[in-house]
Amino acid sequence: MAITVEKLKENFAKNGQTLAQWARENGFKPRDVYLVVGGQRKGNYGKGHEIAVKLGLK
Template sequence: MSNQQTDGLVAEGGKRFLQDQASPAAAKRTLQMQGITLSEFARQHGFKYRTVSEVVRGVNKGLYGEGHRVAVALGLKRGP
């Protein structure tokens, strides 16, 4: 698998993942700077928009399940 890195994003397998982010707000800013909406990010990764929104707002801490997978894709947590 080849990784391409640009402005806080890592492209892998046709999906763009965020690099390590300090906070949900930082992840949201990175997406905004790249012109990617939360709904577009959710669609690209096969997540529910609501889950992505909850993780970015800090309502869902991403401890397990889809919330955790979203947090990993946003660069907030390390993968398994």
């Protein structure tokens, strides 16, 4: 089940981790992760989709 962006951000804050840290740990560029989370990249295919799936947004 997909989670919302708000819930995702809440989980990161609760765990004391930033999106940039998560991106580096998972082999993504922080900018790409921020674009997916911010909605500028929809995550329908390619790297954006991979990020969205790993974050639980899809």
